[in-house]
Amino acid sequence: IAGITQAPTSQILAAGRRMTLRCTQDMRHNAMYWYRQDLGLGLRLIHYSNTAGTTGKGEVPDGYSVSRANTDDFPLTLASAVPSQTSVYFCASSDTSGGVTDTQYFGPGTRLTVL
Amino acid sequence: GQNIDQPTEMTATEGAIVQINCTYQTSGFNGLFWYQQHAGEAPTFLSYNVLDGLEEKGRFSSFLSRSKGYSYLLLKELQMKDSASYLCAVMDSNYQLIWGAGTKLIIKP
Numbered sequence: 001i002a003g004i005t006q007a008p009t010s011q012i013l014a015a016g017r018r019m020t021l022r023c024t025q026d027m028r029h030n031a032m033y034w035y036r037q038d039l040g041l042g043l044r045l046i047h048y049s050n051t052a053g054t055t056g057k058g059e060v061p062d063g064y065s066v067s068r069a070n071t072d073d074f075p076l077t078l079a080s081a082v083p084s085q086t087s088v089y090f091c092a093s094s095d096t097s098g099g100v101t102d103t104q105y106f107g108p109g110t111r112l113t114v115l
Numbered sequence: 116g117q118n119i120d121q122p123t124e125m126t127a128t129e130g131a132i133v134q135i136n137c138t139y140q141t142s143g144f145n146g147l148f149w150y151q152q153h154a155g156e157a158p159t160f161l162s163y164n165v166l167d168g169l170e171e172k173g174r175f176s177s178f179l180s181r182s183k184g185y186s187y188l189l190l191k192e193l194q195m196k197d198s199a200s201y202l203c204a205v206m207d208s209n210y211q212l213i214w215g216a217g218t219k220l221i222i223k224p
Contacts, residue, residue, distance in 0.1 A: 042119065042202070042214030043158070058211070090157060096210070103148070104212065106157035 002026055004107035006091050012113045013081050021076045021110050023091030031096045032074040033058075033104065034066060036087040043090065049074055050096065081114045088112070117141045119215035121203050126221045127193055135188045135201050135218045143208020149177050149188045150202040152217065158202055161188070190220075198222045 004025045013019050025032065030051045035043040045058030049068040063085060065077045074093075078085055091107040118140045127133040139147070146165040150158035164170055164179035164186060176189040188201055200217040207213055 040216055042216045043204075043212075044214070045211060048211070103160045103163065105160070108157050 004091055004093055004105060006089075006107040006110050008110060009108070010111040010113075012115065013078075015082055015114055016080050019078045019081055019112070021078075021089055021091075021112070023074045023076070023107055024072050025074075025091075025093045025105075025107075026072065027093060027095070027105070028071060029093035029095045029105075030071070031094045032068065033092040033094075034064070034074070034076045035090045035092065036060065036085075037090060037109075038087050046076065046089075081112075083114045086112060086114045117205075117207060117213045119203055119205060119213055121201075121215040121218045123216070124219045124221065126223060127190075129193055129195060129222055129224050131193050132189065132191050133193060133220065135190075135203075135220065137186045137188070137203035137215060139184050139186070139203070139205045139213075139215075141205045141207045141213055144181060145206040145208070145210055147177075147179055147186050148204045148206070148212065149186075150204065152200045152202055154199070161201075193222050195222050195224070 007022045033048045034046040037043050044060045046064050047066040049055045052071045055066050089110045092104040094102045094104045121137045149161040152158040162177040169178045174191045179186045200219045202217045203215040204212045
């Protein structure tokens with residue numbers, strides 16, 4: 001069981017380019033999340049999805065979009081990258097189908113540098 | 116606004132005990148989580164508290180006081196591998212996690 005995988009591991013991107021970060025989980029969790037982590041700041045939620053076919057905006061959604069076509073995959077797209085999007089991006093998932101608070105499990109992260 | 120406060124950095128000695136504090140102000144409360152994050156790696160789950168009191172898991176314990184908006188993580192018999200950042204997070208009324216910036220724990224021999 002792999003848990004959550006993310007790709008790529010790291011990427012250097014020119015400003016203005018489009019980029020999709022991939023996230024796949026094999027735990028059949030209904031909920032998935034995208035966070036960014038910057039030095040000195042806590043993890044900040046970009047977008048989330050409570051179930052396949054639905055998405056929602058988190059704390060810092062501007063410049064990012066997501067889709068949730070199925071349970072396993074939750075890609076994050078930067079339509080036109082800017083240097084302020086340089087960060088480490090973590091995908092996470094949790095099982096909230098029981099209606100109770102449940103633990104979020106994280107992928108290994110993608111280190112993105114926008115020049 | 117919502118706020119999670121924890122110390123930026125702490126230093127402790129191998130074999131000793133350390134307490135990492137976390138105070139929070141959030142819109143609603145649906146539980147408090149502690150995660151461990153080694154440098155360059157993903158956060159991993161350590162503990163969850165939703166009721167007041169102490170939860171013990173081996174060398175790690177976590178305490179919660181909802182009336183004081185306060186939690187701590189207690190690490191006993193410190194080992195060098197415990198050198199990491201410890202993240203406090205509160206689940207708010209929308210069931211979203213609000214994260215502290217993390218406490219970097221340095222263990223010295």
